[in-house]
Amino acid sequence: MSVTVIIGAQYGDEGKGKIVDMLSADADYVVRYNGGNNAGHTIVNEYGTLALHLIPSGIFYPQCKCIIGNGVVVDPESLLSEIEALRKLGIDVERRLKISTLAHLVMPWHIMRDQAQEKNRGAEKIGTTLRGIGPTITDKVSRSGLRVGDLLNKEYFTKRFRAAYEENTALLKALSSQNKVSWPEDLLAKYLRYAELLKPYIVNTQELLTDAINNDERIILEGAQGALLDIDFGTYPYVTSSATGSAAACQGSGIPPTKINKVIGVAKAYTTRVGEGPFPTEMNKETAKSIRETGKEYGATTGRPRRCGWLNIASLIEVIRINGISEIALTKLDVLSRHDPLPIGVSGDSPSESVSYINLPGWQKELKGITNFADLPPEAQNYVQFIEKQTGIKITYVSTGPGRDETIKIPY
Numbered sequence: 546m547s548v549t550v551i552i553g554a555q556y557g558d559e560g561k562g563k564i565v566d567m568l569s570a571d572a573d574y575v576v577r578y579n580g581g582n583n584a585g586h587t588i589v590n591e592y593g594t595l596a597l598h599l600i601p602s603g604i605f606y607p608q609c610k611c612i613i614g615n616g617v618v619v620d621p622e623s624l625l626s627e628i629e630a631l632r633k634l635g636i637d638v639e640r641r642l643k644i645s646t647l648a649h650l651v652m653p654w655h656i657m658r659d660q661a662q663e664k665n666r667g668a669e670k671i672g673t674t675l676r677g678i679g680p681t682i683t684d685k686v687s688r689s690g691l692r693v694g695d696l697l698n699k700e701y702f703t704k705r706f707r708a709a710y711e712e713n714t715a716l717l718k719a720l721s722s723q724n725k726v727s728w729p730e731d732l733l734a735k736y737l738r739y740a741e742l743l744k745p746y747i748v749n750t751q752e753l754l755t756d757a758i759n760n761d762e763r764i765i766l767e768g769a770q771g772a773l774l775d776i777d778f779g780t781y782p783y784v785t786s787s788a789t790g791s792a793a794a795c796q797g798s799g800i801p802p803t804k805i806n807k808v809i810g811v812a813k814a815y816t817t818r819v820g821e822g823p824f825p826t827e828m829n830k831e832t833a834k835s836i837r838e839t840g841k842e843y844g845a846t847t848g849r850p851r852r853c854g855w856l857n858i859a860s861l862i863e864v865i866r867i868n869g870i871s872e873i874a875l876t877k878l879d880v881l882s883r884h885d886p887l888p889i890g891v892s893g894d895s896p897s898e899s900v901s902y903i904n905l906p907g908w909q910k911e912l913k914g915i916t917n918f919a920d921l922p923p924e925a926q927n928y929v930q931f932i933e934k935q936t937g938i939k940i941t942y943v944s945t946g947p948g949r950d951e952t953i954k955i956p957y
């Protein structure tokens with residue numbers, strides 16, 4: 546039996562999609578357990594380049610079943626368009642994708658509330674993806690949300706829908722929202738159509754996963770966002786609305802903590818952040834621009850330019866501790882080529898502390914596509930080993946390009 550949790554160890558966009566796609570070659574299940582279509586997991590493989598938002602990154606392997614777990618919030622429109630895009634590529638989604646009855650639905654009023662709240666925050670805005678994720682989770686917790694499973698019972702869904710509509714109309718008014726749901730009957734009809742389309746996918750996924758564990762199947766739990774965006778341990782209030790760490794993998798899938806075998810933290814060889822909030826190791830504008838262009842650091846969901854910074858070891862150590870990370874997958878090492886020296890933040894994991902840096906020597910060689918550790922220039926090897934030494938955690942994958950095979954695998 547093997548249950549592996551994959552989490553982002555920074556502010557999201559660490560390359561989780563690439564790593565999960567690669568590991569899915571040997572998986573029976575890949576499960577998304579948190580977030581929603583605020584996530585954008587980019588996969589580069591024989592099908593081309595695709596950003597997945599809700600569908601697990603194991604979908605490209607025919608043996609791999611994919612589950613959208615109870616902890617995910619699902620925008621049906623976004624999900625259906627993703628299913629359609631994959632179908633067009635000839636991927637059999639219908640037979641392999643299952644969605645938890647317990648996952649909550651993102652409704653149009655959630656997106657409107659997200660927009661209105663961000664506008665009202667003015668200069669204090671969070672810089673959300675405006676996908677309605679925060680308000681959907683707010684309603685989940687306040688027990689007025691609608692769940693995917695509700696779609697299976699027209700009468701019950703209609704009753705819940707009407708109550709939620711009333712509540713949200715008042716909320717949108719209170720927020721001085723420029724948008725409101727004008728035609729609830731049309732919207733209800735639209736959701737009942739989604740219900741028909743999604744019906745074949747909706748099941749009790751906890752049960753499926755319990756069976757999978759009992760049958761010794763290999764399961765990957767694919768996290769969204771990153772540890773520093775966690776609602777508790779992240780840079781509050783500049784965070785997402787859910788838990789993003791390894792503990793969320795259990796709550797968001799129904800797999801108990803005692804069944805988890807390892808936690809792989811995916812970290813970029815540097816750091817990026819989309820949206821507002823503290824960023825202790827942020828680079829100066831010029832260096833950030835250069836890294837952004839080389840690393841194509843633009844949001845996979847919103848297209849926003851990502852802020853760029855140096856690696857922050859102090860913060861990584863804290864993230865490893867809180868999440869029990871047992872291995873690191875280090876991505877985008879290729880992007881650092883030709884930058885010399887390479888500063889690494891070694892103290893100052895909180896916004897109030899100033900950072901001190903250690904400068905490591907850079908290298909002049911392109912690393913793209915290298916698959917053997919010994920083929921890395923000594924300075925790049927040193928960079929990887931420095932991180933291992935400082936964190937005390939083994940780096941088992943070094944990614945040297947976006948493609949599935951552009952990876953150095955280092956046996957544990």
Ligand code: GDP
Nearest residue numbers: 558559560561562585586587877944945946947
């Ligand atoms: P995720 O949200 O953690 O899955 O990451 P994103 O997909 O949002 O962002 C990571 C970006 O980096 C994507 O465009 C990937 O294709 C790309 N990527 C992943 N690993 C590497 C790598 O090792 N080198 C380079 N150059 N690009 C990479």
Ligand code: IMO
Nearest residue numbers: 557558583584585672673674769770785819820
């Ligand atoms: P993946 O899974 C990077 C950020 C937003 C914003 C904050 C709150 O691709 O790594 P939200 O819409 O969630 O309420 O926005 O969180 N954010 C992400 N940043 N990668 C993500 O996902 C993110 N999901 C949310 O930019 O700062």
Ligand code: MG
Nearest residue numbers: 558585586845
């Ligand atoms: Mg992303």
